[in-house]
Amino acid sequence: MEGEPGDRWTAEDGVGGYREALESLREFIADPLEYSDEARKLGIKWRRGLLLYGPPGTGKTSLVRAVVKETNANLIIISPYMVHRGHAGESEKFLREAFSDAFTKAKSGLPSVIFIDEIDALCPRRDFRKQQGVRLTSQLATLMDSNKPSRSSVPHVVVIAATNRVEAIDPCLRRHGRFDAELEITAPTEAERVQILKFYTKRVRLDPSAKLESVAALCNGYVGSDLEDLCRQATDNALRRCSGSFQDDFIPMLMLEDWNHARSIVRPSITRDVTIEIPNVTWEDIGGLKDLKKKLQKAVEWPIKHSAGFSRLGISPIRGVLLHGPPGCSKTTLAKAVANASQASFFSLSGSQLYSMYVGEGEALLRNTFRRARLAAPSILFFDEADVVGTKREGRSGRNSAVEERLLSTLLTEMDGLEQSKGILVLAATNRPQAIDEALLRPGRFDLVLYVPPPDQESRLEILRVHTRSMSIGDDVNLQEIAEHTEYFTGAELKGLCSEAGYVALREDIGAKAVCGRHFQAAMRSLKPALSETEIQSYAAFSRGRGSYICPKNQDID
Numbered sequence: 001m002e003g004e005p006g007d008r009w010t011a012e013d014g015v016g017g018y019r020e021a022l023e024s025l026r027e028f029i030a031d032p033l034e035y036s037d038e039a040r041k042l043g044i045k046w047r048r049g050l051l052l053y054g055p056p057g058t059g060k061t062s063l064v065r066a067v068v069k070e071t072n073a074n075l076i077i078i079s080p081y082m083v084h085r086g087h088a089g090e091s092e093k094f095l096r097e098a099f100s101d102a103f104t105k106a107k108s109g110l111p112s113v114i115f116i117d118e119i120d121a122l123c124p125r126r127d128f129r130k131q132q133g134v135r136l137t138s139q140l141a142t143l144m145d146s147n148k149p150s151r152s153s154v155p156h157v158v159v160i161a162a163t164n165r166v167e168a169i170d171p172c173l174r175r176h177g178r179f180d181a182e183l184e185i186t187a188p189t190e191a192e193r194v195q196i197l198k199f200y201t202k203r204v205r206l207d208p209s210a211k212l213e214s215v216a217a218l219c220n221g222y223v224g225s226d227l228e229d230l231c232r233q234a235t236d237n238a239l240r241r242c243s244g245s246f247q248d249d250f251i252p253m254l255m256l257e258d259w260n261h262a263r264s265i266v267r268p269s270i271t272r273d274v275t276i277e278i279p280n281v282t283w284e285d286i287g288g289l290k291d292l293k294k295k296l297q298k299a300v301e302w303p304i305k306h307s308a309g310f311s312r313l314g315i316s317p318i319r320g321v322l323l324h325g326p327p328g329c330s331k332t333t334l335a336k337a338v339a340n341a342s343q344a345s346f347f348s349l350s351g352s353q354l355y356s357m358y359v360g361e362g363e364a365l366l367r368n369t370f371r372r373a374r375l376a377a378p379s380i381l382f383f384d385e386a387d388v389v390g391t392k393r394e395g396r397s398g399r400n401s402a403v404e405e406r407l408l409s410t411l412l413t414e415m416d417g418l419e420q421s422k423g424i425l426v427l428a429a430t431n432r433p434q435a436i437d438e439a440l441l442r443p444g445r446f447d448l449v450l451y452v453p454p455p456d457q458e459s460r461l462e463i464l465r466v467h468t469r470s471m472s473i474g475d476d477v478n479l480q481e482i483a484e485h486t487e488y489f490t491g492a493e494l495k496g497l498c499s500e501a502g503y504v505a506l507r508e509d510i511g512a513k514a515v516c517g518r519h520f521q522a523a524m525r526s527l528k529p530a531l532s533e534t535e536i537q538s539y540a541a542f543s544r545g546r547g548s549y550i551c552p553k554n555q556d557i558d
Contacts, residue, residue, distance in 0.1 A: 014066035015059060015224075016199030017192030024183050025050075025067040028158050029111050048147050049159050049178050051119075053166035054185035055270040055375060057225030060162040063185070064115050074105040074112040080121040083136065092139040099143045102157045111156040116140075119161040120168040137170050144178045187223050187270055187375040190216050196224055200231035204238070205253040215259050221268035221345050221376030233262035268345070270375050281337040285466070289334070289459075292450060296321070296338045299448050300425055304342045304378040307423060318447045319418050320426040320440075322386065324433035325452035326531050326539055328492030331429035334452065335382045338427070345379035347372065351388025354407055362403060363410040370414040378423030386428035387435040408437055415445045433542050451540065454490050454531060457483050463491050467498040474516035482520055488529035488536070497523050 011022045032039065032046040039046065052060045068075045076098050083091050102112035116122065123137040147157055161179060163169060173179050188196060193216035206212065219227065238252035283293055303310055303317030310317055323331040339346040347369055354362035366389075373379040383389055389411055391404045418424050428446065430436060440446055455463060461483040468479065486494060500523040505512040508519070 009070060011063075011066035011070045014069060015062050016196035017188050017224075018059065018063060018185070021063055021183060021185055022067060025063060025160075026071075028160070028181070029067055029073055029113060030071045032156050033109075033111060046156075047181050048157065049144055049180055050161075051166070051169075051174065051179040051182045052160065052162045052185055053182065054164070055187065055223060055372075056164050057223040057269050058185045058187065059224035060185050061115070061117060062224070064113065064160055064162075068113050071111065073110055074102065074108075076102050076105075076112065076114050077117065078114065078122075079117045083122060092135055095136070095139050095143060099147075099157070106157050111158060114157065114159045116159065116161040118163060119173075120163045120165045123170045123173055124168055125170050137172065141172060141178060144173075187221055187268075188227075190220075193219055193222065193227060196227045197231065200228050201235075201254065203251070204235055205251050207253050207255045210254060210256040210259055218263065218343075219268070220343075220378065221270055221372075222266075223268070223270060226266055226269050230259075230262045230266045233265050234258040237261045268376060270372050281333060281340055283337060283341060286334070286337060289452075292334075292452065295448070295450060296334065297341070300338045300380065300427070301342045303425070304344055304423055307378075318425065319444060320415060320428070320446040321448045321450065322433070322436070322441070322446040323427070323429045323450050323452055324431070324539070324542070326454060326490060326535065327431050328490035328530070329452045329454060330491045331452050332382075332384055335380070335427050335429060339380045339382070342378070342380070344423075344425075345373065345376040346382065347376075347379060348382045348384065349389075351383070351385035354389060355403060360406075363406050366407065366410050367414060370417070373424055374421050377421065379425075381424070381426045383426070383428040386430040387432040390428075390436045390440045392435060392437045408439075412439055412445070415440075419444070433539075451542075453540065454488060454536060455494075457487075460486055460489065460494060463494045464498065467495050471498065471502060472514040474514045476517040477515070477520060478517065482524070485524065486529070488531045488533070490529070490531065493527065493529060497527055500527060 011026075012019070015022070028047065028050050038044075052064070054060060065075070067073075078095070078098055083094050098114060102114050106112040123140060126134075144159055147159065159179075166182070174182070194212050197212045197216055201212070219230065222230065234254050235252055235258075237258045238254050241255075241258070242252060283297075286293065299318045299321050309315075323334060325331060336346070349366070349369055354365060369381065373381050389407050391408065393405065393408065415426060418426070426446070433449070441449065461479055464479045464483055468477075482497075486497065489497070497520070501515050501520045504519040504522045505515045
């Protein structure tokens, strides 16, 4: 016991947040002893197998240790590196001895907890396991079967296992009488993040301007270990900042700058490998597209920033938005701008990432990305080249047709599953909307289809102004005239035009001080738009045919 005399140490003193998970663990470890008489009268048989699953770093092991300490239970830990032995039969013997030890200690009247970490490495599915895995799974199943309660006084032994990959465990263990209860430990909510931050900063001083509630709001997707590391980095930065002013009783004060520095170093681990940094693109950086920006704000920003209002009125938010239009019209930049404005976790996948030389890897990556997005909600999943993932089923041929079928089925299933999730939106972009399967374009999936056309003259002028802001241009450069003579140019081509004019100036004179009108004229002669009137009409025709929203005479600047 810790604390002042009379104070009782609780699991909440050992971990921050996760109150519901702690209560569930108490039901398995403490309640069978505390309410043993009541259970006997009612004929209740307590469950003795619990499977904890969730992303790495969410605190599964810490939660178990905290409840074990609170209840004074005996703890026996089993991990893969402890079990795997060189000679046949030694691993199974280790398991038998661990269970025997647990039963012996439980006879003292206190519960025994057998905690198996990374159980997916010990007992993988039949498809992947080797002979040793078969023997270990069989031995563990036998030992758990022998742990069933009966009328006789059986010592209270609970088996708790943890895994990051619940689908990788052999199904024979996930049935009644074995691991018949499962508990998902997800990324903490904002309120739980506040509690975790308070736990790890109780020994330091906090500047009033840097409220933990504000820090927690910016730590979307951070798990417990991330938040611990964040507090450590912030404290280290405060110590470096105050170096030279230490006294014997010095306690660092965490300022807002310390938290910002820590967040630049510590990123959410559950979004690692598939998350991209949200670029510094704002609505103000986008030329034109006023109507389209309003549509995106209502569809994406509002449900995330004003979720309480949607819930209060019973309004179902849009689940998917499809941006389509010619190449170079900056559909991707629009997606990044709306993600920046909504301050949501941003996951990006292109169609090429989902194709793999190994069967099933693309579907696994797709499912894993949706899973991480749910954990890091509010979040935006952005699919570039959406036509590659959602290709029409009819008319498919070639060696990739089976892969395309599986990817589409997985995407449809995951998007349907979003009805049970909050704060998740799928944003997609494509140059070939006519190639996308109709099943994706129905309500409940891509509810909103938006057309992004090439810029008109007014928008081209705005784009040129943006891309010449950092250039030294001569007084003879007439951007209005350039905008008039660049019909059919996309935003990307206008950006390339400005760059080419700069290169022309350098090729003429490496010591040039400014880019002049003649340099722009030379660049315009060398560059031609890739789009034609016929192609533009074909893109617009798709939108008119579907009755989708068309944003005329506007264009993203990038």
